[in-house]
Amino acid sequence: MSGHSTDSSLRESAQRRGRCGFMMLRLGFAWSTSSATTKHIAQARLSTGSLLRKNSPRTLYNNWCSGLPKALQFGQKSVLASTRLFWDSSRSSGVIFFSMASGSNGPDRSKTPKHTNRLSKEKSSYLLQHAHNPVDWYPWGQEAFDKAKSEDKPIFLSVGYSTCHWCHVMERESFEDEEIGKILSENFVCIKVDREERPDVDKVYMTFVQATSGGGGWPMSVWLTPDLRPFIGGTYFPPRDSGRRPGLKTVLLRIIEQWQSNRETLESSGERVLEALRKGTEISASPGETLPSSPDVANRCYQQLAHSYEEEYGGFREAPKFPSPVNLMFLMSFWAVNRASSEGAEALRMVLHTLRMMALGGIHDHVAQGFHRYSTDSSWHVPHFEKMLYDQGQLAVAYITAYQVSGECLFADVARDVLLYVSRDLSDKSGGFYSAEDADSFPTVESTEKREGAFCVWTAGEIRELLPDIVKGATGAITQANIFMHHYGVKEQGNVDPAQDPHGELQGQNVLIVRYSVELTAAHFSISVDRLSELLSDARAKLAEVRKARPPPHLDTKMLASWNGLMLSGFARVGAVLGDKALLERAERAACFLQEHLWDEEGQRILHSCYRGDNMEVEQAASPIAGFLDDYAFVVCGLLDLFEATQRVHWLQWAEELQLRQDQLFWDSQGSGYFCSDPSDPTLLLALKQDQDGAEPSANSVSAMNLLRLSHLTGRQDWIQRSQQLLTAFSDRLIKVPVALPDMVRSVMAQHYTLKQIVICGQPDAEDTASLISCVNSLFLPHK
Template identity: 60%
Template sequence: MIASPAALLCRTNCRLWFRRLGPTRASWARRTIFLKTALAMASGGKGGHSSSAFYTNRLIHEKSPYLLQHAHNPVDWYPWGQEAFDKAKGEDKLIFLSVGYSTCHWCHVMEQESFQNEEISQILNDNFVCIKVDREERPDVDKVYMTFVQATSSGGGWPMSVWLTPDLKPFVGGTYFPPEDGIYQVGFRTVLLRILEQWKRNKAALLENSQKILSALSARTDVGVRGEEALPSSKEVLTKCFHQLSESYDEEYGGFSESPKFPTPVNFNFLFSYWALHRSTPEGARALQMTLHTLRMMAYGGIHDHIAQGFHRYSTDQRWHVPHFEKMLYDQGQLAVAYSKAFQISGDTFFADIAADILLYISRDLSDASGGFYSAEDADSYPTAHSKEKYEGAFCVWTAKEIQELLPDPVEGILERKTVADVFMHHFGVKEDGNVNPMKDPHNQLKGKNVLIVQYSLELTAARFGLEMEQLKTLLVKSKEKLYKARAQRPRPHLDSKMLASWNGLMISGFAQSGAILGKQEYIDRAARAAYFLQNHMFSVNTGKLLRSCYRGQGNSVDKSSVPIHGFLEDYVFVIQALFDLYEASLNQSWLEWAVQLQHKQDELFWDPKGFAYFSTEAADSSLLFRIKDDQDGAEPSPNSIAVTNLLRAASYTGHKEWTKKAGQILAAFSERLLKIPVVIPEMARATAGFHRTLKQVVICGDPNEEDTRDLLHCYYSTYTPNRVLILADGDTTGFLYHHLSFLSSLEKKGGKATAYLCENFTCSLPVTSSQELRDVLLA
């Protein structure tokens, strides 16, 4: 019997579903495949488990690094598209959909175990139409089927494996499958054969069930206003979100779970805002303490690359020690903002140094000559140039012996006979037999290796070895430089050179906000270069649309996909946010103009006039079974969460009140979630305060080349207050801002000095001319 839709939708484990299908003898299939393979080998064709070089499938014509990784599999892969759909319908075959991304560790494992396996590939080729999707290139496809997998199994993740009817309706799915049956998990070969048997025997029931499942999922994902829903109270939403975060907070190591631990920058953004709105309360103090402590512990931990900068994806343990080693662009962009704001609030240069560390990594390792930013670096790499197998973390970890050989010099000026290696190993927790807990090393690839983690404070290490503080700092800096040079000789991890509009937007915000807060013009210039890159390579002047992705070409060129993929909602909201951030940092009004143009296009393509809020995708793609409105802030904030603040900022810069109304309608559409579990959308929870309190327009009248104007601007950049926008009234009445905001013409400098006004709803306070007066007004 096939499991009922009701059972599936109440999160029945797909593995149990497979068992219910009953046993199927596979010996006939194996014998047939063996004979076919032998014949192919005899004729000089395909054959052998390690002969993938003989194969080239349709993915060879794609640009995506992930799809190209599978272009030489013996699996007859298709990219997502009409050719594959027509084949499935024409031959009445099921579709096997495999979704992943190029720096995904378990995607690599499943490829090696199953997609390079001749026997499994033959089963796939003979009986299924196999489609491979890069989730970063096609987040729309990924979200539809991940919604199904999460609703019908014990979880989600990548690689995602889903079986579809010829009309693209899912009926069973999961994530990683081992090739053979194990004690706790059914093997991929068995899954394929059982599904094939059911398609042959119970096709009508399977099709009926898939339709019922799809209808239930479509209803479940229908986020929108139903009737006359009131806007949620910002006080109630903020208070509940704060308490939910506080309850999950790890008092010792920071973060909001035990393990695995993810950075979750959206939580930091919310807590900073909550602190600013409750500065004088114990709750406000706790919000700030939770954030600063977590950021500090992350920076000390192994999730932070102490040698080559930047942050890894997440920590597998509670202490932020052993990471999953891939590095993602979206993490770097958001964390650069978080650490810059931590410095802005606390004045502690430790946080400024970490922000600079992140931006150094991006500038050096994830930047294209054209100005764009690459997507990621892989977790896996070859331990040596002669290695045949990649290991996770091989590029980043150290043996004690390696460090001792690299840092053999004695430390001068201390009584004990100690080498630089002794000091370095003590400070970073290096052990002779390795410092990785075997429980966090399931494949035994980190045995005897060390993941660097700041084990002791500078003060404690200096006291332990009798060193002056500056002497210790110099020693550690020089030691890191030596290790960096040694690491540069190792084979580098795979670089995903795909450039995504959305993630480039997040990174532009990282450079722009950090540049403004830290006073680094080079960061602002780098943000502007990336924005020009988006304008030149990922935007169509004719249609006004963004493109989703492009790729590193030969030399300094940039390649576009053979079938251009238009931008999704997330591309628009992150780019619009970036352009607002870049305007505030650079004061170049052309970025405001483009942001407003994109906001109009976003409204046209994605707005739901019936249920309110934005769909994640355009309505034009008929291959998508339904349109989703994301309702969770994850590794990246959900697009609707960011859209609320973008709309309020756009309204503040243009006076277009319809955008304020739209912001309220989004909050109404998500009101149930905001009132019950705001912790899953903390960015939208934060935005409720901006809507109810209105954004403050900080207008500075003056010439940015003059010192008095620069003083007021520095005050704005160095003072943390949420829910505000900066407007420079430079007297150019022909410019974008004067054209849209008529009240600016009535504001002027007082006594010939640069002057600031704090305006709400286009009504302005009395003028101030000193930075201290402006700070007092901002903090009032």
């Protein structure tokens, strides 16, 4: 999810090339070492690093199989022959991904459910999707833990999220299967976790899976001892063997056998990896260590990003391409302090070109606004159609910042476009924001099988039928459809490359992508640019009306404090730059929602999530989930942005209050930096500090800047010192691989250049005061 780690980039690359799922089975007998993995983890593996550098993937595969207990070797030759193999030769590790075709869409859900389990009492959309599986699912909690201990059974932990395509596939293939459900229920204590609801649980076990396999992803499948210690980790499994390729049923039966006959070996192997992870994931400031040099760290981060920059279409690395707002924001900050240098000019060019190409591409929804999750190709054309709230919030900020830097109206228009989508489709009447829209939906109301992108794509015939009118003044008998199809690249046979659609779900369909500038299209049809703009706007509105009649994708109405904080920043920043009171009012409604529904006044804590109930009112879970570090950091950032946009002191005061509470709950008084979750939680085996800016920025990165801003706004010098201590704890990472933490590098730069305060004296409601504030807001001042 995009600033992605090498592991996650490889994982998502393989996952989307051919929209394949991928399966990995590991028992702590790991077979590789990653360049980013510490020596402690490497020592816990059966390392084949030397083999990886000189042997082929086939030789690697043979060595991998030979490292497993004999009972879990699945037949090397036939497995290798029946898989599609993805190999990253640039790394000192590799991952074998098994390409799977998706099956049917499962049973008719209109019938009375045959099975109902404990998940039916939950609020999470993802957990509710599994409430009628023939699996005796438990939510994460003491009831499940006690059952595992009392019956001395291993735990099967399955983690995913409601808009995850391959989570849907594994559910209908395996978790709706009666035989597999019986095996799971009789031999394991089965726990389902929504990774968005419990990111703390997800991070701990994903760390195990990544460390023991070299990759990770969702759905995540992990087998644990009754005391929650992992001993086997994997991701997607098909239901049954294909040839001699193992399916979930086979894996389950062999784990049962090994648990009964070889339990001690499984447990000790998993414990060795876990102990190594405790040492290898430790982040702390060493005695005498100082803050890294800002120019050195910033220049290295720029060079690393420039090395991965893709010239033709922008973005970083080849397909799949992620928006990576953290990279874009760093590059604009880098330009701001290096304007006179060639590197600064190049950094700005990279950002603006990337944002333009994304805005024109299919990753941008030209009919209903907003951005899809990522592009499966290098040209930003065919997306993974899921839409996530955290992308919208960060991209709104990135586009409005590009407008500040360049003055180019396209960027302001796109920022407004994003907020229009969120206001219309992801907003609750309470003022909160929903989490996501799914990629899959039914093509028609009569359809029985969902398809990815069905809600968003068009045939040429549909376009002609919707836009039949002859355009007066155009050359020849030209219809509105002719103009629209030319401008947006619509083809009779469809415009999706079969390589991006291996399962044929998009055959004959078109993903809209702007192929020409309005000037070129207008000239091509001999009409004015203004007339063309009217025609295209009218056409998009007609298509939007038709889309409303299609079966919509699943909407995850879970409302998360962290993602609402990111979206709050989006509305506040765009509203301030454009001087748009309506956007600022929407931002304040979001802040009021957070204070009313996700702040526990009695416990003086943020709550992580709330939900839209059946009565359309906001509801809490029976046992509310306490907020994590992300929740505090992102909400504080949003409140500071809102204070700067509105000058209302209340929001600054609440931000200060939340920062104090964050310090109490998550600060590591021994090694500095913030833990991701409550370090005293006995159910979490690792106390982690997020060391990567990915699809979302690391909460430590955001906190470093929050502390600086709060210090200058409140006069508290201890917060400057805390920010410096935090950055010092991450200094090794910042010096070696700053590209992993571009948002934190911005904080290092802010420490170096110091924040500048701009004081405007005047009556708050006076016209000249407003003009001065507007002037300041129009400028990109990263160290303001």
